[in-house]
Amino acid sequence: MMDQESNEIIISLRQRIDELISLYKKSKEEKETLIHEKMELMEKVETLSREKSELEHHYDTLKLAKTLSSNSEDSHEAKLKINRIVREIDKCIALLNR
Numbered sequence: 001m002m003d004q005e006s007n008e009i010i011i012s013l014r015q016r017i018d019e020l021i022s023l024y025k026k027s028k029e030e031k032e033t034l035i036h037e038k039m040e041l042m043e044k045v046e047t048l049s050r051e052k053s054e055l056e057h058h059y060d061t062l063k064l065a066k067t068l069s070s071n072s073e074d075s076h077e078a079k080l081k082i083n084r085i086v087r088e089i090d091k092c093i094a095l096l097n098r
Helices: 002-069 073-097
Strands: none
Touching: none
């Protein structure tokens, strides 16, 4: 009677251990899959970040070109800003030459 109970307990423990091993293997596979997906997403984010920077640079270039080429008030403002920047640079050069 004790022997039968012991066998049942052992069988039950083995089943639980097998189930735990199975769950562990499944979790490990899912972890590997998620790590792979994470790496792919990180590469995609890096690529998109580079593209965004390039597009921002192109946008700024086009914006400046449009501002300089148009005869509007914005063009006048841009020219004033450029002249102001040039004067500041000239002041810095003069200070460096002292």
